Amino acid sequence: MNSRVLLVGCGALGASHAEMLARAGVGTLRIVDRDFVEFTNLQRQTLYKEQDAVDRLPKAVAAKSRIAEINSEITVEEHVADGNNSNIESLIGGCDLVIDGTDNFQVRYLVNDACVKHSVPWIYGAAVSSYGTTMTIIPGETPCLRCVFEEMPDAGSAPTCDTAGVIMPIISSIAAVQVAEAIKFLTGNRDALHRSLMQIDIWQNDWRKIKLAGPNSDCIACGKREFEFLDADSQEFAAVLCGRDAVQIAPPKPTVIDLPGLAKKLSPIGDVRLNEYLLRFSHNGTELTVFTDGRAIIKGTDDISAARSLYAKYVGS
């Protein structure tokens, strides 16, 4: 009850983490997620229901309201935002532990930098198709993500939820191992941590553990304490979203968008729907969802430059 855990991402893995940690009674869950609920999420994202997709609720908001029905004694701090190098350290601030529920390596390397820098343990997890991987990182005690995977995989080199899909049972399996590790850590049972790179293929019934030694003193992050992802001058402002046929465009600097004002501007051109958190605009087969923090998710394309020009055209540059 006295613990505070940051959940980075509240999609498939994150929704499972949130539900299990809420039921276990972790006192404060800080949830950061940049996306909203869609019908195609419901095959694997256990916290959400059809009405959330109809209402286009941001996942962090829908998660908070569902968790309040599961355990009213805990607190959920919801952040409808993109975890990036301008906010990740403040999001981690005050947390005992971070759990990875993101769908991309860019954010994982950033979380690794921030957690190593501030000595906050984090639990890496990833799943695609029927297989997944997890590892628990205790800075200074275990290898960090960059000790094991020195460089980020090249874009396009690995299968994604987009190209391979994902089935719910591998999400549940990886999330179960991550949350068990979280409970061990939060209750002071470090001896029980699995201390390995764990890989599971639920279709092939293959479970394996690669034992890990201590941190690598040559590691750029935890050995040399150079935080390339955290200290990068510029961040990537556009990202293709896993499994979505969509691109996210973020504004180059922090901003607040007047959504009713934008709705007024766009309504003569196409169909505009507005709720408290976001605006959805459809026109000529294009669908833009704009959040109050200036981010937009552009659906129907995985072409970043096409998405950028749509953003400039309808939201502003």
Ligand SMILES: [Zn+2]
């Ligand atoms: Zn390291």
